[in-house]
Amino acid sequence: MVDNNRWGNFFAHLVLIVGVAIVVFPVYVAIIASTHPPGTFVRGVMPLLPGPNAWENYRTVITEGRSRAGTPPIGGMMWNSFIMAMAITIGKLSISIISAFAIVYFRFPGRIFFFWIIFLTLMLPVEVRIVPTFQVVADFGMLNSFAGLSIPLIASATATFLFRQFFMTVPEELMEAARVDGAGPMKFFKDILLPLSITNIAALFVIMFIYGWNQYLWPLLITTDPEYYTIVMGIQRMVTGGDSEPLWHLVMATVVLAALPPVLVILFMQRLFVKGLTETEK
């Protein structure tokens, strides 16, 4: 244990404060930058105190966007991102919980083989398989569509693996008790396994939502129609789009707004998460 002395405490706190500062500082800069008028950044010096233009900047990005540079108002992009993130999250959760159920509770030929196949895909990030995936999506005519944005990202080895690990900790007697009580496999899944998995689902929901929301490369590749732009790639368009200097004040306002939904999801799900942790117990 750490000694409870003055200097130890001081040092520990110092390390923690420095750590927090390093993490928070860029966020702080983004928020500050989003409150300044356009001219501030041309000098090449980042202000560290709030400027006067907060209201105007946020109003601009929300209502107008940078129409001339080809980026729509961010409302639409936020909505697109939300749809994509939700589709990916819900898709991932449903598919992985069902496949984990199959792998843990059913004895079928090739069970271990399929598990390892799923597990192997953990080692292949989106970027590695991006070219073939693009080809497939293009051939299916899913470019510039929500289906194209979300379906290729739905398969999730991570979630399958985590659900599998969780299911293996559920006492086998529960399944047997359910069998004696006349519950078939799907009834057991619905009535017992699913309610017991709520906390895991909540935790994975947070992780998957942020994963989906933060997708950058994939939407960038398959959407050319501004109607399907997502917010994260929209930021990129904002920076590179147009001939003029990047309008950092607007970019930063967009960045701050883009960061809000994940924060909200965490805040909201955290409650459910804690509630789940305190209310259920194996």
Add this chain to the structure above:
Amino acid sequence: MASINMDKLGKVYAGDVRAVTDVNIDIADGEMIVLVGPSGCGKSTLLRMVAGLETITEGTLKIGDRVVNQLEPAERDIAMVFQNYALYPHMTVFNNLAYGLKNRGFKKADIDQRVRQAADMLEIGQFLDRKPRQLSGGQRQRVAMGRALVREPAAFLFDEPLSNLDAKLRVQMRVEIRQLQKRLATTSLYVTHDQLEALTMADRLVVLNAGRIEQLGTPMEVYSRPATTFVAGFIGSPAMNMLPAEYMRGLVSADSLAHLPSKADLIGIRPEDLSLEPAKENEMSLSGRLMLLEPAGAESHLHLAFEGIRETMVVRLPHVPEVTEGSTLTFSIKREKLHPFDLATGQRVT
């Protein structure tokens, strides 16, 4: 209500691992049979085969008039109480009890009535809205019982239901389960590794070892005439003393063992069959040096050693005698209380 017939039941796992061999048990309607044996003897496997949680690889199992070998657990009309209770943690006690009924399509009013009746019987009425984790071990045990009896099944199957309880609660629940079972007169199969539980609860008990039946009989039959050395050592506490007959011949007068068959080369003596009274007719006497006296309140255990013999002997007396450790004591025992065994086969002779 139904009888259960096991005809040459056997279980072989993949890879030729034998768990249960040639088990024949007929359980009469309303009878309570206890399966007892050391861990790994196949008693739980056998119970799970009856429940339908393990497939039956050999033999025939009948519940009532139906052969149920191929039926799902739910179709066998049995209810099971699990060792760790296996209550559904996210459901209230009410829903835990009601779940099996709901799945069977009972009407809501009927479910409600049955659950309340079972809850009253088990005195868990005030916990119906709680979750299992808010209950104590004994209360969870009652809920698990309740889940079995709301269904009014043909048979109860108990898989070491008391082993997670503390000693005091175990005795209390043992009595309650037995009373309940007698009152409902539901055919029951009860698995335990505790010989005392087996003796006290069973109408008849089955001693299993290495997947085979060693002996089947009423508790007193099994206790007073153990069929094998295994049963003799497993049932009864302290365990039966086992002395080779040749040592015995050195300890007692020659004609004392004359009534035993010649094949009896191992002699068993229950610790409580020895007494400090002088030997009377048809009794023999036996002297040993007292190594240790263990007083236990109402009774005492005396550990004896003998000249030139490694084997020691435990004597259980219904009182605490005034003796000093190190002294030589003479005990008497009725001749018919000797249990003769064949050392080579482990079988009782006569």
